[in-house]
Amino acid sequence: MAKNASDKLEARLKAVLDGLADARWAGETPNAGAVLAEAVEQVPFDEHEASLLSGGIPRGHKALTTATAKLAKAGWMVKGRAGWSITDDGLRALVAFPTVDALAEALAEGTPIPADVAVPTAPTGAKKTAKKAPAKRTAKKAAAEPASSEAAAEAPVAPEAEQPVAQPVLEGQPDSVAIAGDFGAALGAEADWEPSLDAVQMGLDAASAQWRRTVDLPAGTYTFKIAIDRSWDENYGAFGHPGGANHELKHDGGPVTIVYDHATKDVAFS
Incomplete structure (x- = not known):
């Protein structure tokens, strides 16, 4: 399990790419909310990451959304109006850099994918496909879920001024x-x-x-x-x-x- 904020973020980025690969094999183009929610489901927010920023967005969600720009910049995914999708190079990256650490290092150092790595034509490895997140599930809902005991023990204590403020729930309103x-x-x-x-x-x-x-x-x-x-x-x-x-x-x-x-x-x- 990831042991600090950086490790958790890297694991979520790997989960984003894995989820997009699963979606491609299934012929789907998921929206951003579903992709991010699935990554958070696999690597849940700790108490600090789940705390809300001034705009009502969990700090961990903002960090993950920003970090996905690295995947797009590397040419491994595309953020389109119709949804997010993995590219051929993204599929090749999952083969060339199959672990969280390898993928994170490749992103950080701009490591090119070896030329002899072909685009897979079917799911590779024995990775179990993650349960697909419901279309309406978002990080706001994930923030309401309790963090694991291990994550809570490791989470830094947020300053008192930044503690979550109870948000009113209005029926019939979208999540964002x-x-x-x-x-x-x-x-x-x-x-x-x-x-x-x-x-x-x-x-x-x-x-x-x-x-x-x-x-x-x-x-x-x-x-x-x-x-x-x-x-x-x-x-x-x-x-x-x-x-x-x-x-x-x-x-x-x-x-x-x-x-x-x-x-x-x-x-x-x-």
Whole structure:
């Protein structure tokens, strides 16, 4: 079992790649939430990792989402609008670097895959396929699960100011809502139009049952859609139409608050 935060993160990255390989053999393209949830199920968060950041996201989930950029940069996986998938080189990497340590070292040092490693045409090894995570399972739910006794004993104690704050549960609301558009990079995201990233998530206002996000943007015209549960499987465009035309924001520059109402599926600006 992984013994520290770095080891656990490396094990989860291996689980992400393994899960994507399983999905490919099954002819599936899972969304980001399902991929990440399965990795966390295999290597659960400890108490510290499960604690929530100011945006309501478990710190371990944010670390894992950020770390998957290494897999994409290596050319081993693709983060697409339709879901995440493993590449041929990703399958070759699992053959060339079959252990967590070997895979982590290859990622860290940029080790090329040996030329004589062929793309497998069927699952390799005796690895048991992990139980597929339900489509609606997310890291938020994983954060509510108790950590193992060993993990809890090893977890560093978070500062008191960063302890989880009880979040209200509102019926009928999704687990997460993202403003995915052409200004993702301006919000600190690794890419535009990528709803799985933490940087583009909105926050739920319990009093109004609306999702809000204040962004500071340069003057210009921007386009975006509302994406539900970190994927494009459910998304809403102009006038709340499912999969509709992009929302358009003509902005003079400075802060603007985007408000999404899941009852109407539409947005407003203030």
